[in-house]
Amino acid sequence: MDLAALQRGFGLPATPFGLAGCLIQPAEQQTLGQPSVCIDYGSAHALALGGLLQAVPLGVAALPPTAVAPPAVAAASAAAAALAPVPSPELDLLLAEAHEAYRAGDYTRALALCAPVHAASPCRVDALLLLGAAHYQRGEYAACVAANDAAILLDPGLAEAHANLANALQQLGDMDTAIVYYRSALRLKPRFTDALNNMASALVAKGLVPAAMEAYGAALAINPGLVDVHNNLGDLWRAQGAAGAxxxxxxxxxxxxLDPGYAPAWRGLGDLAREAGDAAAALGCYGEAARLRPGYADALTGAGVALKELRRRSEAEACFEAAAALRPACALSLGNLGGMYYERGKLEPAIAAYRRALSLQPLFPEAYNNLGNALREAGRVGEAVEAYAACIRQQYARAGAPGAPLPGPVAGRLSVAYANLGGLLKASGQAAPAIACYEQVASLSPESPEAAANLGSAYKDAGQHDAAAAAYKRALALRPDFPEAFANLVHSLQCVCEWAERGPLFARLEGDVRRDLAGGRLPAVQPFHAMAYPFPADLALAISRAYAGQAALAAARLALPPLPHPPAAPLARGQRLRVAYVSADFGNHPLSHLMGSVFGLHDRTRVEVFCYALSPPDGSEWRRRIEAEAEHFVDASGWGPADIARRISADGVHVALNLNGYTRGARNEVFALRPAPVQASYMGFPATTGAPYLPWLITDPVVAPPTVRHCYSEALALMPHCYFVNDYARAHGDVLDKSTLPTRAEVGLPPGKVVYACSNQLYKFDPDTFATWCRILRRVPDRCTNPCPTSRDRLANPPGPWP
Structure with missing residues (x-):
């Protein structure tokens, strides 16, 4: 079915829809998953109230002949009789006109006509009932309560007033008092099916599903032909899952x-089909529902979900927008639309939809969580943190008293929000608060292997490898077949030189990686680690290609049209070559320590340099220096990949250099969008990226000798000596002046000995390398070692025997 046909089937014009929403509550996004939606089509509460007040007699209703009013009711009725209004043809005519306006749906006119009747004769119960009904239809529930309360004072035996008061209380969220008034109405009028139907919706809202089913059953026992009640009871059974299908x-x-044209029942059948995994059949049911009731928002919503599951995302988006246009003030609708925009990579519309939803319903923790996801993807870290924090606060508030045990669903939703916040904090380098978040997740979900693994990753990033290994082992105890946890466990063990089981561990790890690659899954071993592991060269290349493919897929989701490039022609006289450096490491990082001067040393008569920073300012001297010396410095840390790519394209860059590769903070999606005609990898990642959108790698013949060229996907631009920039002569020129250097004694080194040092992280060397070092040290008489501070304790007390 094409989009135009689908729209015609739903009674809609085949034209673009505007922004709006639908009746699906967005589900939280898991840290390791993609975002998804779960259905809450027009609850039983909303369906039950659909035509309720129209069924309520607008005159004074008498008690059934067999009913006996209790003394209090009889006394009040006698008082009401004493205050009985004097008949007035003029007032009767006004009230009749008010009834006609109400039946025509003109509730404002109904109120205007009824007001003088009530003012002239405040004891007319029929006028009070109509006033309450009109206020209800206008959403003025407190005024509806007041009108029905006054009617009950005048005639305590009027069951309709009790029921209508209960309806308004239910809309105000006072379910307990609403149920009391429904029961009061039923005592007065035991066969009052509308009261049974709507009391059932209040019982559902309280979570009393068996009692609600009993109420629906009682209504059907009185009148088996109540189509709405059959449908509502069907919705309750459907909510029980497969057992109730x-x-x-x-x-x-x-x-x-009973009614072949009853659209909500087709909607219900569509829900059943979709939940059974038959999205195509569901779509047919939703189409029939919309054919029977053009502009049926629930049917459009269901169709959107079914189309999404059929991967017809543009049609799904159109259905969500159309459904939302019918309910522009529905927060759930806007939240659902935001979820669809998010899934299609339309981050700014998604953010706008979530913010609109929250303006309509400020207490909406799911929308805050999903807003955080969208803001995170857009690179707006501070706002994302605030959104996740708001979600967590509201989830606790929803749970009730502090310290009380959390119900399973609440604990699950809190776990998701804490995990998302922890992931964001970890990615932005805030290790301690990230660990605190993941510890909360592990406490809320103690049997979750993902919670234990995420906690391990937070410890690992903070350099707490022993704690990380313990957390990964916990995750693997909960789920032995957990490749990501196993890969991270292996890495943490290498970071503490735990080599006792190195051979078997890497053999299993290689097997896991090959199975993932064969199955089309992203391997758990990252490219940066793969180049330091004892893997075959072809496997390292395959890992890089898989991660390159992931970045390309993320870029494709942004649905950005091809970006314009400068003309493919020789530079004209006086025209400069525009070179872009893109990095998350403009700051206190080895990359800036090594090449901090490069960005300002280009010949500005021939080269125009642009630096695009993917990380915010860190206040370091290196960041300040690069900002000052580069001809153009753009802080793009708060931008999404699409915005960065558009800017590079708009700046007319000829050559774009990726200084990250697969290191922390990389935004390879930017390069996958191909913002420049020539793109290359340099410095940050010396191995292959496996990325077709990075067809060049700047390296040298020592790092990439001819014998290993097959391990690279790139064409190699070979520097004649060494590709590795070293800025010590400019940045640390003081070390060249011996008169300013400290003595060996001043830095704790013995005089007259050769000093061997290694400043690498421990996972970068292996038992063979360490054994070679030991053999050298044994053969050199006057020597000492000075490993980096993070390595010293571990090497001084190695976990296994010294080679």
Missing amino acids: AAARARYAEALR
Whole structure:
């Protein structure tokens, strides 16, 4: 079915839809998953109230002949009789006109006509009932309560006033008092099916599903032909999952037997089909529902979900927008639309939809969580942190009293929000608060292997490798087949030189990686680690290609049209070559320590340099220096990949250099969008990127000798001597002046000995390398070692025997 046909089937014009929403509550996004949606189509509460007040007699209703009013009711009725209004043809005519306006849906006119009747005769219960009904339809629930309260004072035996008061209380969220008034109405009028139907919706809101089913059953026992009640009971059975599917189907079928044109029952059948995994059948049911009731928002919502599951995302988006246009003030609708925009990479529309939802319903923790996801993807870290924090606060507030045990669903939602916040904090280098978040997740979900693994990753990033290894082992105890946890455990063990089981561990790890690659899954071993592991060269290349493919897929989701490039022609006289350096490491990082001067040393008569920073200012001297010396410095740390790529393209860059590769903070999606005609990898990642959008690698013949050229996807631009920039002569020129250097004694080194040092992280060397060092040290008489501070303790007390 094409989009135009689908729109015609739903009674809609085949034109673009505007922004709006639908009745699906967005589900939280897991840290390791993609974002998704779960359905809450028009609850039983909303369906039950659909035509309720129209069924309430607008005159004074008497008690059934067999009913006996209790003394208090009888006394109040006697008082009401004493205050009985004097008949007035003029007032009767006004009230009749008010009734006609109400039946025509003109509730404002109904109120205007009824007001003088009530003012002239405040004891007319029929006028009070109409006033309450009109206020209800206008959403003025407190005024509806007041009108029905006054009617009950005048005639305590009027069951309709009790029921209508209960309806308004239910809309105000006072379910307990609403249920009391529904029961009062039923005592006065035991066969009052509207009261049973709506009391059931209040019981559902309280979580009393069996009692609600009993109320629906009582209504059907009185009148088996109540189509709405059959449908509502079907919705309740459907909410029980697979166990209730057959009963739900029977109720929907009975509703359609009674009324073949009853659209909500087709919607219910569509829900059943979709939940059973048959999205195509579901789409047919939703189409029939919308054919029967053009502009049926719930049917559009269901169709959007089904189309999404069928991967017809543009059609799904159109359905969500159309459904939302019908309910522009529905927060759940806007939240759902935001979820669809997010899934399609439309981050700014998603953010706008979530913010609009929150303006309508400020207490909406799920929308805050999903807003955080969208802001995170857009690179707006500070705002994302605030959104996740708001979600967590509201989840605790929803849970009730502090310190009380959290219900399972609440603990699950809190775990998701804490995990998302922890992931964001970890990615932005805030290790301690990230660990605190993941510890909360592990406490809330003690049997979750993902929670234990995420906690391990937070410890690992903070350099707490022993704690990380313990957390990974916990994750693997909960789920032995957990490749990501196993890969990270292996890495943490290498970071503490735990080599006792190195051979078997890497053999298993290689097997896991090859299975992932064969299955089309992203391997758990990252490219930066793969180049330091004892893997075959072809496997390292395959890992890089898989990660390059992931970045390309993320870029494709942004749906950005091809970006314009400068003309493919020789530079004209006086025209400069525009070179872009893109990095997350403009700051206190080895890359800036090594090449901090390069960005300002280009010949400005021939080269125009642009630096695009993917990380915010860190206040370091290196960041300040690069900002000052580069001809153009752009802080793009708060931008999304699409915005960065557009800017590089708009700046007319000829050559774009990726200084990250697969190191922390990389935004390879930017290069996958191909903002420049020539793109290359340099410095940050010396191995292959495996990325077709980075067709060049700047290296040298020592790092990439001819014998290993097959290990690279790139064409190699070979520097004649060494590709590795070293800025010590400019940045640390003082070390060249011996008169300014400290003595050996001043830095704790013995005089007259050769000093061997290694400043690398421990996972970068292996037992063979360490054994070679030991052999050298044994053969050199006057020597000492000075490993980097993070390595010293571990090497001084190695976990295994010294080679």
